[in-house]
Amino acid sequence: MDPLMARYILTNARIITPFRILDGGNVYVEDGKIVHVGETDMADAQVIDAGGCYLSPGFIDLHVHGGGGADFMDGTPEAFLTIAETHARYGTTALVPTTLTAETDDLLATLDAYTAARRVNTRGAAFLGMHLEGPYFALSQRGAQDPRYIRNPDPAEYQRILDYSPDIVRWSAAPELPGALAFGRCLKERGVLAALAHTDAVYDEVVAAVESGYSLATHFYSAMSGVMRRNAFRYAGVIESVYLLDEIDVEVIADGVHLPAPLLKLIYKVKGIDRIALITDAMRAAGMPPGESILGSEKNGLRVIVEDGVAKLPDRTSFAGSVATANRLVRTFRDLAAVPLHEAVRAASLTPARIMGIDTRKGSIAVGKDADLVLFDENIDVRWTMVEGRVVFGGRAHGA
Incomplete structure (x- = not known):
């Protein structure tokens, strides 16, 4: 045995x-x-x-960048294993390692590290496949993503990446970009989950995205448009569109910082527990003491400050990823949003499993x-x- x-x-x-x-x-x-x-x-x-x-049931984190002082963009099997073991201490039993915007070669190196780490990962949360967050984003909604690497979808590039690794299970992009709808259709054909992220889209563009295969809103409310004016006329942004379109699932960083209690309650009321997946979006400082840290790889990542239970840009103008752990998400969703415990757990287990198509064996x-x-x-x-x-x-x- x-x-x-x-x-x-x-x-x-x-x-x-x-x-x-x-x-x-x-x-x-x-x-x-x-x-x-x-x-x-x-x-x-x-x-x-x-x-x-x-x-x-074990918690399933669909969106996590790091923890325990390591980031998946470090590009080493050791970093992957450290993160898996760190989050297991807080109840995560399965996770989807997530990248940041980067050069193609750096993404490929991270995919190689994933393959190597998956073979020997016996002491941490199981790996469910890779999530590429970017680089196809709206610059206006980049958040803490490095603007040097943000670009429009390029079929030659994304086909190369998809051909390189069978381990990509989801990819986040801004659907209003030139070529983004064709990108979504490509992902759907390959069985990869397409998600809306870092986007300035309006309602009609979100509808077109859903028709092209996009089905998940990445870190709902963060780095996405709300109601706006264009030439004096008011338009529904991504946030309102996601509320209206029942087909779209939402990721929620329920750390009590990214979203206050009223918004957590609103998401729960409108989307319902079957459409909500609690995620950490944690960077390397998760499970570590407050202070300075790095978002992304140690080689070319972005320096950030961890305080008030969250990572911030050095000028404190924006959050730069969370330092949450999965148990904190469940606690916060229960306590701040008044969600029954079994439903808060469901949002951290069965709903994410269903979103990833693994609910027959996990969740x-x-x-x-x-x-x-x-x-x-x-x-x-x-x-x-x-x-x-x-x-x-x-x-x-x-x-x-």
Whole structure:
């Protein structure tokens, strides 16, 4: 048997399902899968007493740049593994590594590092494939993205990148750019999730984007247009369009800083829990103390300041990515937006799994699904994390 994997009986747990919380339940794990929920016998199993804590499906982070002092744009397998292990300590059991705008060669190097790290990643959150954030953005909505690398979609470039790696599962772009609709259709044909991001589009352009395959709003509200005037006439921006179009899912950085309580409540009220995925958008300073840090690669990244629970540009004119962890998202969504705990967990597990098309094997505590499990207390402080049947964080880690 894999030394990191064993049979487990998790007892005395408050089991969080997508619809309710079951008190005093048992969950049985074998060969990396959930094999039973309820009462049964399983020989030679390690018994883990949850002590009345919550047992939750593992959190799935669709948008994360770094943590533990590392960034995926560092372009090394070691950086990938550090980030995966860091976020596992906070309940993330699966994540989508995310790039920043960069030269093509730097993106390819990051894809190579992903491939190497995925083969040896046994002690952290599982990798679900790569998310390319940019470089096809509106300069006016660049946020903390480096303007040196922002450009319009180039079929020769993106076809080369897509051909280079089968590990790209999503790509974020501004749909109003020349060539962006053809880009969206290309992504859809290849089975890659197309997302709206760093965009100044208006309603008609968003509708055209949805018709061309775009289905997700990247970090909703951040770096996207709201209602605006052009030649005295008022237009609905991306924010209003996303509210109107039920087909679009939203990512929400529920760190309590990027979005205040009223906006979190509005998103929950209008979009509904089945369309909301909580994301960290975390950069390398996640899990690290406040102070100076770097957004992007150590080689050519952007210096930022971490304070007030968020990363900021040095002149403090804009946020530069979050330092959130997944458990903080769930806590904030519950406490600030008054979302029931089981629904806050759903937004961090089953809804992201559905968006990525993996909800038949991840995202909820159900027989036959991967044993991605998290034990946490009333404050959503994580006690223990299991990834595909391996205990990667907590008192009984590594089969001890």
